[in-house]
Amino acid sequence: MEVRSCRNCGKLYNYLGRSTPLCPTCMNVLEEKFQVVKEYIRDNPGANITMVSDATEVSVKIIKQWVREERLSFAEGSGVGLECESCGANILTGRFCANCKSKVQNDLNNIVAQNKPKPVEETRKKDTSAKMRFLDN
Ligand SMILES: [Zn+2]
Ligand SMILES: [Zn+2]
Structure with missing residues (x-):
């Protein structure tokens, strides 16, 4: 058993592999706070992260962590103050914006595509269509 x-x-407690390094009492308090924050956001869809923090007395840092974990999400235009970890664009939930999420997906696809040998037929077809376009002009 591991005590942390x-x-x-600051109280010592038996660490059971929790993701949050808190004692059971504080975990419960935090979980209650989470519900409060969640309800507040639901009732005040236009609220930004500072307003939510002020109203619920939960620190901005903790709220941001919940948003990063995608447990919470803010409404469009509420200015949650979260940035994409890749490009810095404003996002509402998670760690990356939609663009960077799809970019990551494309990169993966490209890696798969690069490993495939290019069919010769494909290159010829491209050449023909380029010529035809030239003639049309
Ligand atoms: Zn505690
Ligand atoms: Zn991004």
């Missing part, structure tokens, strides 16, 4: 000290109250 709670990051919030």
